[in-house]
Amino acid sequence: LIGGVPDLLVIYLLFFGGSMAAMAVARVFGYEEYIEIDAFAIGTIALGTISGAYATEVIRGAVLAVPKGQIEAAKACGMSRFLLFRRIMVPQVARFALPGLGNVWQLTLKDTSLISIVGLVEIMRQASVASGSTQKPFTFYLAAGVLYLVLTAFSNKGFGLAELWANRGVRRA
Template sequence: MTIFELIGFGPNGWGLAMLLATAMTIALALCGFSIGCVIGVAVARAKLSKSRLAVVMADFYTTVLRGVPDLLVIYLFYFGLSQFLSGTVTFWCADGGFLLGLLQPSAITPGLCGSRGFIELPRFLIGSLALGVVSGAYQAEVFRGAYGVLSRGQIEAAKAVGMSPFLMFRRIIAPQVLGYAIPGLANVWQLTLKESALVSVIGLVEILRQSQIAANSTFKPFYFYVVAGSLYLAITAVSTYGFSRVEQHSLRGIRRA
């Protein structure tokens, strides 16, 4: 079979499977990036607070998550959360009674669905959470740096005219911080997109995992890995263009140095 037949949408082609895997990759990266955005804003706020404890905890979070391998974080989420759920059982029994206990995995008794031992969470959820907490560590630094660029005169003027903290955040701080943060967020998005390939180790079928399956089935690894690389590059190119347009729109009227 030629490469066009292999990656086509015919009866023996892998085109549809690769397309679905691409959609899975995009969905996984978007969910991870969105979770990271929420975490990043909260951690950046903690870093900028006057509380010494909040600053220390935020610094610890960003240092650890940026220092350990991303693959290790995925494994910790996959096995750690499942083991935690296996040891902490909270479920409704078939007769309507409620059972809550801290048990050893070997001592878990069958519950509503006959669960026993290892409880596996949805792999998409695990991958999104793992990517989110890693992405959040990088996004926190992006937001903190963007906040440092703000003109303090605008903030002082807003306080002088009696703006509430929420109104000042909505009208002055948030729009400008987001505009300054977009280039950094674009880099974090590219990082999250590439890290999504690591989620294949827990069995989620995204681009890389689907390429491995197709390569093992057809004994044509080169073809499918080239296709996988091309798909990642295509997503990256579209994302770069999108972020550049958003940056131009958000910083309209602001003179750059």
């Protein structure tokens, strides 16, 4: 459901509907005052919900990619469910899921720019404010672009190292 709607719509629904939902729940308990939810909390929940939906699909695909024969062999060897999970499932799911989770992380990192709509100051919002006050938009938007590139490059390097770790001992074709 979350993957099928635009990310901006999820942010709007949580920002505008979150306070209304909190007030509706509070009315049940007799509280009649206005409740405002912090923009940072809304941004965190919105981005977590969006990226969580995509990450869930990545992990689901990785779990389904583990060969059934290996699970059956582990059971035949007498492994407990916990041991099977720790020694068979986790290493292989990590190997299959890390590239997709890296993509989800890169998208989430870029989606943080959408949070400026709810008044939260982040990289793009700060660049917009700075360019408006100095009348030099190219400088500040270029700096924001470079900052995003640095963040994605470091993230990409980190996920690359994690993939190397997860693929250790796997034969290359």
